[in-house]
Amino acid sequence: MRKAPAIFFAILAILGTSSLPAAEQTLVERAIHVCNACHGEGGVSASPAYPKLAGQPALYTQEQLKKFRSQGRSDSSPQGYMWGISALLDDATITGLAEYYAEQKAVPGKAGSPKLMAQGKQIFEEGVPAKGIPACTQCHGRNGEGASVFPRIAGQHAEYLVRQLNEFNTKLRPHGTVMKDNVVKKMTADEMKAVAAYLQAK
Ligand code: HEC
Ligand code: HEC
Incomplete structure (x- = not known):
């Protein structure tokens, strides 16, 4: 051998x-x-x-x-x-x-205008019930900290958040069916901007 x-x-x-x-x-x-x-x-x-x-x-x-x-x-x-x-x-x-x-420790970004932030806070915590948009807290956590496959959205750059919200409305980001079907379809550009401004500073 x-x-x-x-x-x-x-x-x-x-x-x-x-x-x-x-x-x-x-x-x-x-x-x-x-x-x-x-x-x-x-x-x-x-x-x-x-x-x-x-x-x-x-x-x-x-x-x-x-x-x-x-x-x-x-x-x-x-x-x-x-x-x-x-x-x-x-x-x-x-x-x-x-x-x-x-x-690594998450570090929040700059605050936006108080009016925009207040509108964003409301969307984050309550959604837009009249349009059936759920509260973001339902999946992203009470403070937007995320868990498991739900991303942290707190502290993220507002510009990036808005870009991704729009992206879910296309075929380019095929995953995240819940975001596609239940969240972004009914959101206006202004609502996206507000919630993103609030989250950036959170
Ligand atoms: C029913 C659960 C659910 C709700 C409610 C929800 N999300 Fe999400 N979200 C998800 C999941 C799951 C993903 C990850 C999708 C993927 O894997 O691509 C996600 C991804 C995202 C992303 C992409 C983050 C990144 O880092 O690229 C953003 C931005 C986002 N959500 C914002 C929101 C906002 C704002 C709200 C409230 C208006 C909201 N979501 C409500 C489940 C939810
Ligand atoms: C040359 C620049 C560059 C380098 C180097 C790079 N990335 Fe990225 N990364 C990006 C950009 C730009 C995006 C945003 C893509 C988009 O807009 O969807 C991204 C997105 C991501 C995301 C998605 C974040 C989210 O919230 O959904 C993860 C995770 C990531 N990168 C991890 C990494 C890791 C880990 C490495 C190193 C192995 C790395 N990246 C190297 C530019 C880079």
Whole structure:
């Protein structure tokens, strides 16, 4: 019987010990540097072109990264920015990244005009009952902090929030059926602007 080459045992040794998670951890740490170039230090981006990732529930981030990787979220911005990079991430790295961002502290943005914020607060907490628009708190949490697959919307850039609300009205963001069918269809541009202004500062 031929003897297995030494490299075989070396690989077994790597797989059999904790050095694999360590290697995975290094991958995650390297990736974070790349992500933060756009998404900001600790996932708190300065520009509304890039969503904040800090404090986002891990499961939501994980799901979105997989949706970019399978090219399911397909407007021009994720196509240009997220398709390429997500293709390089394996499931374990995605999980590690999602856990890292979930642990970062969310930082709210600037407040808008008091009138707009008051209108936004009402939509966030009560919805628009006359039009059957549900309160955002029902799914996104009492403080917009999100949970599981429901994203944190508190503290997010208003411009990004409005962009996504409009996006649910197209085929470019095919997931989030509840947002499509129950929320955005009946919302006016002014209502979107108000709720986004309120959430940015929350
Ligand atoms: C070159 C800039 C750039 C880099 C680098 C980048 N992103 Fe993004 N990312 C974007 C843009 C732009 C969007 C918003 C896409 C949209 O408008 O739908 C986005 C969206 C996201 C979203 C969706 C957020 C949400 O609230 O739905 C996640 C999650 C994300 N990126 C994670 C990452 C991770 C993790 C990395 C590193 C592996 C990374 N990004 C690297 C530009 C970038
Ligand atoms: C019935 C549950 C439900 C309600 C009510 C709801 N949402 Fe959502 N929302 C979701 C889910 C689920 C997603 C994630 C969809 C996905 O995976 O793409 C989402 C995604 C979003 C996003 C995209 C966030 C991001 O980071 O890209 C925004 C913005 C948003 N919701 C705003 C609102 C606002 C504003 C309201 C209230 C007017 C609201 N939602 C009410 C379930 C809900």
